[in-house]
Amino acid sequence: MKYFDIVVVGAGPAGLAAANAAAAGGGSIAVVDDNPVAGGQIWRGGPQQQSDIRAGAMWAALQAAPNVSFLPHTRVLYAPAPGQLQVQTAAAAGSAGSATTLHFNHLIIATGARERLLPFPGWTLPGVTGAGGLQALVKGGYPVAGKRVMVAGTGPLLLAVAATLRERGAHVVAIVEQAPLPALARFAGSLAATPAKAAQALRLFAQLRGIAYVRHSHVVSARSNAAGALDAVRVRRGKSGTEQVLDCDYLACGYGLLPNLELAQALGCATTVHHGQTVVQTGSWQQTDVPGVYCAGEGTGIGGVDLALVEGRIAGLAASGQTQRMQAALDERARWKKFAARLARAFALRPELATLAADDTIVCRCEDVPHGELRAHTSWRSAKLQTRCGMGPCQGRICGGATEVLYGWRPDAVRMPIAPARIATLIATSDV
Numbered sequence: 126m127k128y129f130d131i132v133v134v135g136a137g138p139a140g141l142a143a144a145n146a147a148a149a150g151g152g153s154i155a156v157v158d159d160n161p162v163a164g165g166q167i168w169r170g171g172p173q174q175q176s177d178i179r180a181g182a183m184w185a186a187l188q189a190a191p192n193v194s195f196l197p198h199t200r201v202l203y204a205p206a207p208g209q210l211q212v213q214t215a216a217a218a219g220s221a222g223s224a225t226t227l228h229f230n231h232l233i234i235a236t237g238a239r240e241r242l243l244p245f246p247g248w249t250l251p252g253v254t255g256a257g258g259l260q261a262l263v264k265g266g267y268p269v270a271g272k273r274v275m276v277a278g279t280g281p282l283l284l285a286v287a288a289t290l291r292e293r294g295a296h297v298v299a300i301v302e303q304a305p306l307p308a309l310a311r312f313a314g315s316l317a318a319t320p321a322k323a324a325q326a327l328r329l330f331a332q333l334r335g336i337a338y339v340r341h342s343h344v345v346s347a348r349s350n351a352a353g354a355l356d357a358v359r360v361r362r363g364k365s366g367t368e369q370v371l372d373c374d375y376l377a378c379g380y381g382l383l384p385n386l387e388l389a390q391a392l393g394c395a396t397t398v399h400h401g402q403t404v405v406q407t408g409s410w411q412q413t414d415v416p417g418v419y420c421a422g423e424g425t426g427i428g429g430v431d432l433a434l435v436e437g438r439i440a441g442l443a444a445s446g447q448t449q450r451m452q453a454a455l456d457e458r459a460r461w462k463k464f465a466a467r468l469a470r471a472f473a474l475r476p477e478l479a480t481l482a483a484d485d486t487i488v489c490r491c492e493d494v495p496h497g498e499l500r501a502h503t504s505w506r507s508a509k510l511q512t513r514c515g516m517g518p519c520q521g522r523i524c525g526g527a528t529e530v531l532y533g534w535r536p537d538a539v540r541m542p543i544a545p546a547r548i549a550t551l552i553a554t555s556d557v
């Protein structure tokens with residue numbers, strides 16, 4: 126059992142900014158993350174490895190703060206009682222790992238987001254991955270040099286992924302973006318309001334020079350070779366709907382991001398729908414409707430690293446009672462929220478993406494449930510009870526986002542533990 130004034134769950138930009146801001150308040154702070162190093166999705170590999178100087182500066186300040194502890198390899202599983210979190214540490218070589226209860230006065234949830242994957246014939250073939258998923262593998266050392274990779278889906282993440290792949294020697298066949306040209310042009314024009322983002326976009330396009338950026342187009346199917354691995358991808362282009370087959374070894378495909386809500390929902394925090402997405406409902410200081418619990422970063426809506434950082438700062442200041450230092454951050458948050466709204470408008474999913482799955486296309490990959498079986502149901506609950514959709518190891522993290530687009534369902538409850546846990550952990554904490 127460990128006691129802290131503030132526990133921050135998530136060591137991505139939002140969590141690090143929250144801990145950094147709260148540290149000056151003087152209480153004891155723990156930053157918990159299930160990854161071995163801090164940084165979250167964008168600063169994967171550690172904040173000190175990044176070209177973004179904010180990452181290294183924040184990390185250095187946190188290392189120097191005597192009241193901040195970093196708990197890596199530590200996964201939050203559930204909340205046994207108000208003010209408590211049950212965590213599991215990873216099993217290192219020769220150790221069984223352990224289960225511990227963290228007690229807190231204030232909690233900041235900064236658990237980020239995951240990719241939305243959409244089913245199409247062939248999306249389960251070896252070689253087809255999430256766009257951010259392949260990026261994460263490559264940042265972790267997975268070799269792609271000389272491989273032909275198509276990056277498809279929607280949003281600025283596609284550009285970041287393609288840049289990472291090219292940097293590691295992959296041949297990026299094309300970037301296939303579903304958003305139409307007018308939406309992209311409006312978004313590009315609006316970047317004048319956020320010069321840092323405009324500069325980042327220019328840098329990315331310079332890095333990607335020579336790679337086709339195919340707009341208003343989407344993948345309709347993927348084909349395998351005799352060995353059963355990905356071989357080629359069929360792409361439908363533009364208004365005309367002409368189709369083209371492109372050969373590739375990997376297809377990295379992602380349709381935007383979805384907030385990770387499980388922990389907030391397990392704690393009973395209210396959610397709301399914003400820009401068509403379920404997000405944690407927060408007040409002006411990032412507080413949820415559960416006393417003492419705050420949420421910052423992608424959990425409150427997808428908005429990019431700058432919004433995550435400023436929301437984290439506000440949550441950290443609020444949780445540590447430093448509200449008098451908050452005004453500049455509140456103004457900055459308003460600016461980045463406008464950017465997030467423009468992002469959501471520009472990259473809204475087109476309806477035809479919900480029509481790609483054939484009857485035999487698997488939608489729930491864990492339980493092998495095909496589209497033909499699911500579309501006979503009227504709700505997530507009915508489908509779950511009768512087909513086991515969403516009941517496998519990912520607990521609906523992948524098929525939940527897909528069934529929302531395909532059938533308009535929203536998973537309605539979260540089961541604890543919120544992430545896979547060792548049996549020893551569950552035995553040690555008998556109240557699950």
Ligand SMILES: Cc1cc2nc3c(=O)[nH]c(=O)nc-3n(C[C@H](O)[C@H](O)[C@H](O)COP(=O)(O)OP(=O)(O)OC[C@H]3O[C@@H](n4cnc5c(N)ncnc54)[C@H](O)[C@@H]3O)c2cc1C
Nearest residue numbers: 135137138139159165166201236237257285422423429430
């Ligand atoms: C796969 C992926 C790749 C991305 N790549 C880029 C990119 O290259 N460039 C870019 O600009 N943006 C990228 N983004 C977007 C970027 O993540 C956001 O813009 C922003 O940085 C999010 O910050 P955050 O702190 O809210 O969340 P994150 O950075 O996602 O951090 C959340 C952290 O919480 C931890 N966590 C979650 N649940 C638990 C739990 N139960 N117990 C313990 N720890 C937990 C996670 O391990 C993670 O480290 C990516 C997003 C995703 C999903």
